[in-house]
Amino acid sequence: MDYVHSRANPVVKHLIKLATQRRERLRSKQSVLVGTHLIESALDHAFTLQHVFVRDGSSQHNEVATLIERCEAQRIRMTTLSGELFDAIEQMPSHTGILALFEFPHVEDFNATRGAVLIENVQDPGNVGSILRTCAASTVEQVWLSKGCADVWSPKVLRAAMGAHFLLDIIENVELDALPDVSIAVTSLGDRSKSLYDVKFERDLVLAFGAEGAGASDELLARASHPLHIPMSGRVESLNVAAAAAICIFERERQLLASAE
Numbered sequence: 001m002d003y004v005h006s007r008a009n010p011v012v013k014h015l016i017k018l019a020t021q022r023r024e025r026l027r028s029k030q031s032v033l034v035g036t037h038l039i040e041s042a043l044d045h046a047f048t049l050q051h052v053f054v055r056d057g058s059s060q061h062n063e064v065a066t067l068i069e070r071c072e073a074q075r076i077r078m079t080t081l082s083g084e085l086f087d088a089i090e091q092m093p094s095h096t097g098i099l100a101l102f103e104f105p106h107v108e109d110f111n112a113t114r115g116a117v118l119i120e121n122v123q124d125p126g127n128v129g130s131i132l133r134t135c136a137a138s139t140v141e142q143v144w145l146s147k148g149c150a151d152v153w154s155p156k157v158l159r160a161a162m163g164a165h166f167l168l169d170i171i172e173n174v175e176l177d178a179l180p181d182v183s184i185a186v187t188s189l190g191d192r193s194k195s196l197y198d199v200k201f202e203r204d205l206v207l208a209f210g211a212e213g214a215g216a217s218d219e220l221l222a223r224a225s226h227p228l229h230i231p232m233s234g235r236v237e238s239l240n241v242a243a244a245a246a247i248c249i250f251e252r253e254r255q256l257l258a259s260a261e
Contacts, residue, residue, distance in 0.1 A: 031158065033099060043071075055087075107170060115139050116204075118220075120148065123212065133164040134245055137164075176223060182204065183206065185225070188229060189229055194228050
């Protein structure tokens with residue numbers, strides 16, 4: 001296994017940019033998976049890893065050693081990095097010991113019949129990752145993200161989603177006027193909105209969630225065929241968008257399961 005200790009190394013420079021700059025990720029169509037769980041998930045779902053990097057001294061840890069064996073069996077290129085270089089790429093308080101370079105897929109074809117969720121202008125990486133994880137735990141197969149969302153392939157969103165990226169078709173930078181002719185249910189506090197539990201969910205009804213604080217845009221609300229709200233006791237004004245998404249997605253799931261019986 002090669003050993004790299006110089007920050008001037010072009011691969012190291014590229015990895016640092018990928019970890020910190022959306023522009024570099026968009027330009028190269030690559031990102032970085034940090035930690036044993038994400039790399040294991042990628043391998044389990046036949047996701048191609050281009051290059052794996054191990055922190056000097058971490059190969060003695062059982063989880064890292066097991067992944068090294070799997071990567072070597074697949075003939076994935078591997079390199080050992082000095083602790084200083086690895087930490088500059090990883091940017092986490094505790095060392096995971098392993099990271100991987102990969103090229104993320106580019107999906108263009110909308111397909112609401114497979115179950116889809118639209119995320120509009122949700123900017124917190126943790127919220128985007130949590131919604132992806134909820135989608136992956138349900139029968140939703142596609143997630144559409146507007147241009148105003150947090151970068152879905154950033155290391156922060158990848159960590160928050162905990163492998164959900166490998167189970168979903170993800171379409172980024174979606175313009176609302178480019179969407180297919182689909183029915184959309186969107187969370188809203190407007191006068192037209194129905195209780196979530198009064199909405200009849202079909203598999204091709206797209207669930208949409210707007211930005212933290214501001215909620216869905218006027219343009220999205222105008223497109224919505226099913227404005228809805230989550231009934232609450234009134235003791236709090238609103239829910240976190242990731243929590244609201246989980247409630248709506250699994251109400252949809254409950255109805256679809258009931259109709260299939």
